[in-house]
Each structure stands twice: as C-alpha cells, then as structure tokens.
Amino acid sequence: MKSLEMELSNLEPGRTVIDGVEVRPVDHLLLRGDPARPALDGRSGAQSYAELEEALGRLAGWLAGFGLERGARVASWIAKGPVAALMPLAAPRAGLVHVPINPLLRHGQVAHILADSGARLLIGTAARLDTLTEAEVPGDCRLLREEEAACAMSGGEGIGPSDAGPHDLAAILYTSGSTGKPKGVMLSHANLWLGAVSVAAYLGLTPGDRTLCVLPFSFDYGQNQLLSTWFAGGCVYPLDYLTARDVMKSVERRDITTLAGVPPLWVQLTELNWPPEVAGRLRRITNSGGALTRPLVAKLRSLFPNADLYPMYGLTEAFRSTYLPPALVDSHPDSMGSAIPHAEILVVRADGSVTADDEPGELVHCGPLVAQGYWRDAARTAERFRPAPPASSYGGTAVWSGDKVRRDADGLLYFIGRDDAMIKSAGNRISPTEIEEAAAAVPGVSEAVAMGVKDERLGQAVLLLIRSADPQAEARVEAHLKAELPNFMHPRAIVGREDFPRTPNGKIDRVALAKEYDQ
Known part of the structure; x- marks a missing residue:
C-alpha cells in the first residue's frame, strides 16, 4: 500500500512529501515563478x-x-x-x-x-x-x-x-447536492497544491503560457485555472465575459494559449467566425462539467487546429478524476479517459470488488486529492466519503461518486449515468430539491418536481412540473424563481399537472416522470 505522506529529514520544517511530491502551503505558489515574468494581466494592468x-x-x-x-x-x-x-x-x-x-x-x-x-x-x-x-x-x-x-x-x-500544514483547511467550496441546499466541500492546502501539480503536469503548462480564466473562481475547475498556471510559472488573465465574442476578442488581444470551458461555451464559440490566425493561437483547450458530443469534438478540432483538446471528468469532492489525452480524442471521443496524476480510479460493484472489463460499476476516487468531507455535515460526509475499496493501493478515505461507468480492456473509462437526481446544466450541478422548495414556497403550489431534460446546448435543461389549482400558478412561479434563483437554475419550461404518478408507498414516482418526459 502506498504511503500518502512521508516526512523527509533533509527538508525544511513544515515541508512535506505526499505521493512523491513536495507539498507547500498553497500561498507559496507565487514564489515558484520567475519574479520578473508576468503572473496576472487584465484591465488593471x-x-x-x-x-x-x-x-x-x-x-x-x-x-x-x-x-x-x-x-x-x-x-x-x-x-x-x-x-x-x-x-x-x-x-x-x-x-x-x-x-x-x-x-x-x-x-x-x-x-x-x-x-x-x-x-x-x-x-x-x-x-x-x-x-x-x-x-x-x-x-x-x-x-x-x-x-x-x-x-x-x-x-x-x-x-x-x-507555515500551514498540508492538511490544514484552506478553502470551503460550496456545491449543490442531489437533495437539500448547497454543501461545503473542505479542501486542504495539500488538495489545492497537488491539484495544481497534477493539472500543470498533464496539460504540459509552461512559463510561456497565458490562461484566459472565464470560469467562476468559486468552482474547483475555475479556481484551478489560476493555481495550475501559477504552478507552471505562466500568466493568468481573468475575464468576466458577457458574450462568446468577448472570449474570442480576448484570445486575440492577450495572446491566449490556454482556455478551459464547459460544453455550452464551446457550442457558442464554434458558432463564431474566428479569424484563422486568432484560432491558431490556442495551444490547449480543456473541457469538464459535461461530456462533449462527437459533432462538437469534430468542430473544435477543425476550428482550433493547433490546440490539444483535453476532455476531463471531475467532482468537487475529489477535484478532478480523469482526463483523455489529446492523442486519443479522435479514436475514443466518448471516453472519460483514465486517472489524472495523484488520483487512483476504481470501478467497483456494490460489494466493493473491482468490476471486470466493460462491466458497469460505481466510480470510486482514491488518493491525496480526496477532500476532507463536507463542512459541519457528518451525515452527508459519511454517505460520500467512505473507506477505500480493498483493491486501492492508497487505502484511507475515498470518494464514492455515485456515477456509473465502465472500464474497457485498455483501461479507458466511459460514463453511463448518475445514481442521484442531480441536474447538470451548462457545467453547473443543480439540486432539484432547491428548485422544488422555491417553487413550493409560492402560495397555491401543492407539489413541484424539477428534472433535467436533454438540451443540445446546455447538456440538460431544467423542466419544472407543478401541481396547483391556481390557473395563474405557472406565471407566478416563473416570476418567483427569477427573483430568487440564479439564471442557470431557471426552468426552460414550467408545466402544470393535475397529479403526479405515485409509488406504492405514496411518494412521487420520479422514474415514471423521467420516462414520460423522455430524459
């Protein structure tokens, strides 16, 4: 079994080696760069x-x-x-x-x-x-x-x-669960440092790279844009964009080499008329927050001929789990790839044993990228953070993702589906319960069910079903949700129903509804 951590006597006090990497407090990142090279660029200079x-x-x-x-x-x-x-x-x-x-x-x-x-x-x-x-x-x-x-x-x-220790808490990132309100994922200095090390390594980032940071820094994927680029000694350019054209202009004006995004952004970017010399500046593009379709992969490869494409899969509880090397994108466009550095990914049966090739199982993430659990939520922590399967070379605590995947004979993973009811829209993980509770707060609404339905641009769009005797309920719910919820949680459609199908124990039959609306 691997040792996650070993102290080396020749290191300075407070310096630690984890999984073969010297780990420092995350605030030491800028000390790695060439003092004279640019680290941050933007409207402030x-x-x-x-x-x-x-x-x-x-x-x-x-x-x-x-x-x-x-x-x-x-x-x-x-x-x-x-x-x-x-x-x-x-x-x-x-x-x-x-x-x-x-x-x-x-x-x-x-x-x-x-x-x-x-x-x-x-x-x-x-x-x-x-x-x-x-x-x-x-x-x-x-x-x-x-x-x-x-x-x-x-x-x-x-x-x-x-002089923080590697396992001291550095950040709490809030992410939606399948039920209830957002929960805080606890990340240590080591989690953040090793995440930066891992991504910088497999992306091949260098001091000459310039990363356009278009994703929110409140997401682990968005925050890592900063940390991995700084670990490599490159420069970041934060951008709050309003339109896809703003992104294209920034690539041109700032000589951007690296761009991370989610599928809806790539759809918008491929619809623009990119000057060849601008599109040719990108050297790598990375995707997470939803799978890329085969047609979209083809468009990206054609539009950005000089850019390596990195499809990736991750979850906040363990930062990032897999990536597909660019050389395999054309031959295996549907694959999630395999484990990133410092991650061990197992596909297991319900009893924790490892599945055979092409046998569906649950993706379990082991190793030092695993977070410390959910902030002040022992019950939900115990559900997701459990002892690693016996086959793990790391042991300790692992993240049991709830995602069904399969592993082929070459070790590449393929996503099958989610065990929970999460809606994944435009790279956002949305709790159906949070939408349902907001809708049910409108007077006259008896019940509400939120679900994800297929959408070409978003991956999934939110469909909200409500039961109410008020003929104006749909309009009132729409107005209430627009006032109380962020845009990415707004339903594409609100449908009134006289009743919902029920399970034998009287609960709403969500499986039947999913079939009815053809998710």
Whole structure:
C-alpha cells in the first residue's frame, strides 16, 4: 500500500512529501515563478510574480488585521479581478479559510452559505452587498466592500508566506447536492497544491503560457485555472465575459494559449467566425462539467487546429478524476479517459470488488486529492466519503461518486449515468430539491418536481412540473424563481399537472416522470 505522506529529514520544517511530491502551503505558489515574468494581466494592468507576491502579502496582512481566530472563514462575493484572483492565497496566508461565492447566486443562497460556513467576513461588491437584508447576514459577520480589499493590496503592511500544514483547511467550496441546499466541500492546502501539480503536469503548462480564466473562481475547475498556471510559472488573465465574442476578442488581444470551458461555451464559440490566425493561437483547450458530443469534438478540432483538446471528468469532492489525452480524442471521443496524476480510479460493484472489463460499476476516487468531507455535515460526509475499496493501493478515505461507468480492456473509462437526481446544466450541478422548495414556497403550489431534460446546448435543461389549482400558478412561479434563483437554475419550461404518478408507498414516482418526459 502506498504511503500518502512521508516526512523527509533533509527538508525544511513544515515541508512535506505526499505521493512523491513536495507539498507547500498553497500561498507559496507565487514564489515558484520567475519574479520578473508576468503572473496576472487584465484591465488593471499586468503584474509580475514579484509584484503579485507583494500584493498578496499586503492583502493577507489586511485580512489578518481583523484579529480573527485561526481557521475563521472569510467569504468573497466579487467579480473577477486582482482581489478575486488572490483571495484563494491571501486568506490561507492569513490563517483563514476562504469561502468563494458564485457571483450568480442570489441573496437567499448567499445567506445560506454565510450561515452554514459561519463566515466572519464577507467581501463583496457594493451592489451585491446591498441585496442582503440584515436578517440574512449573521450577527458576527462583517461586511466589507471590494474596493477596501483592493486598496489594501496597493499599500499597507504585508505578511510573509505561511507555515500551514498540508492538511490544514484552506478553502470551503460550496456545491449543490442531489437533495437539500448547497454543501461545503473542505479542501486542504495539500488538495489545492497537488491539484495544481497534477493539472500543470498533464496539460504540459509552461512559463510561456497565458490562461484566459472565464470560469467562476468559486468552482474547483475555475479556481484551478489560476493555481495550475501559477504552478507552471505562466500568466493568468481573468475575464468576466458577457458574450462568446468577448472570449474570442480576448484570445486575440492577450495572446491566449490556454482556455478551459464547459460544453455550452464551446457550442457558442464554434458558432463564431474566428479569424484563422486568432484560432491558431490556442495551444490547449480543456473541457469538464459535461461530456462533449462527437459533432462538437469534430468542430473544435477543425476550428482550433493547433490546440490539444483535453476532455476531463471531475467532482468537487475529489477535484478532478480523469482526463483523455489529446492523442486519443479522435479514436475514443466518448471516453472519460483514465486517472489524472495523484488520483487512483476504481470501478467497483456494490460489494466493493473491482468490476471486470466493460462491466458497469460505481466510480470510486482514491488518493491525496480526496477532500476532507463536507463542512459541519457528518451525515452527508459519511454517505460520500467512505473507506477505500480493498483493491486501492492508497487505502484511507475515498470518494464514492455515485456515477456509473465502465472500464474497457485498455483501461479507458466511459460514463453511463448518475445514481442521484442531480441536474447538470451548462457545467453547473443543480439540486432539484432547491428548485422544488422555491417553487413550493409560492402560495397555491401543492407539489413541484424539477428534472433535467436533454438540451443540445446546455447538456440538460431544467423542466419544472407543478401541481396547483391556481390557473395563474405557472406565471407566478416563473416570476418567483427569477427573483430568487440564479439564471442557470431557471426552468426552460414550467408545466402544470393535475397529479403526479405515485409509488406504492405514496411518494412521487420520479422514474415514471423521467420516462414520460423522455430524459
């Protein structure tokens, strides 16, 4: 059995080797880069690694100045920019735990995250903070405007690199479950560091690469755009885009070499008229958050002839699990690939034994990328984080994904389906329960069922079924959801029904509904 961790006597105190890699606190990432090379570029101008490290120290010093206890949570609800880019490093350097909040979330969901995480600070844009009522902000949570943090980065006293241990908590990323409200996935310094090491390695990132960061930093996939590029010594360009054309323009103006996205973005980008010399600048494109279709793969390969295509599969509880090497994309376009570095992926039966080739089973992720569980949720942690199967070379705790896959004779994995009821739309994992609860809050709505239905652009779109005697219920529910839920959770259609099919024990028969609406 592998040893996940071994201390080496010739390393400095606090330096650890895990799975053969020297792991440092995540806030040390910028120290790896050439001080003179660009690390961050954007509307505020370019900053070198040396300049960004200095700004990081100042931002961390500002956070530390609030006198919070070690391990206190600090949340951020801001647009992409220098503050958002540095918060994943600054909070841990100050001995705090970062809780990034998706800018698309509305006040009710933000209130849940603040209360659940016990955040003591919330850094947000003025417009977003103004949407929160006094009742939605915990009494011990202080609200700070983004410009205050930005000012701190340009002046004031800084602090040096942290001495955090590899298993100290660095971040809590909130992700939707199949039932209930979003849950916080606890990530250690080692989780973040090894995730950066792994992705930088298999993507072949170099100091000469420039990554256009279009995904939200509140997602593990989006945050890793930063961390893996910095580990490799490259430069990141954060972009909050409004249209796909904004992405194309940034590739041209910023000499972008690397772009990560989700299927809906690729659909939009392939519909644009790309000048050949601009499309030819991309050297790699990566996809997660949903499978690429064969036609879309063909379009991407044709449109970006100089770019290696990396289809990937991941889950926040273990960051990333598999990738398909570019050389296999044409011959195996439907495959999820195989395990990324520092991940062990097993396909097992219900009894934990490993399946035979081409036999369906559950994907189980083992190794040091496995997160520490769900924040303050022992019950749900016990469901997903369980002892690794006997065949694991790592042992310890593994993530049992609930996803059904098969492994072929060459070791390549293929996705079959999900055991849970999650809706995956435009790269977002959406809890049906959260939509149903919001719909049921509308007076006159007796029951509601949310489900995912096939959609060419989104992967899945949300279909909401409601039971109500009110003829105006559908319109009222639509208005309520638009006010309370982010755009990506809005149903494509709301359908009124007189009744729902039932199981023998009286529950709504969701399987029958899925067949009826041909998921």
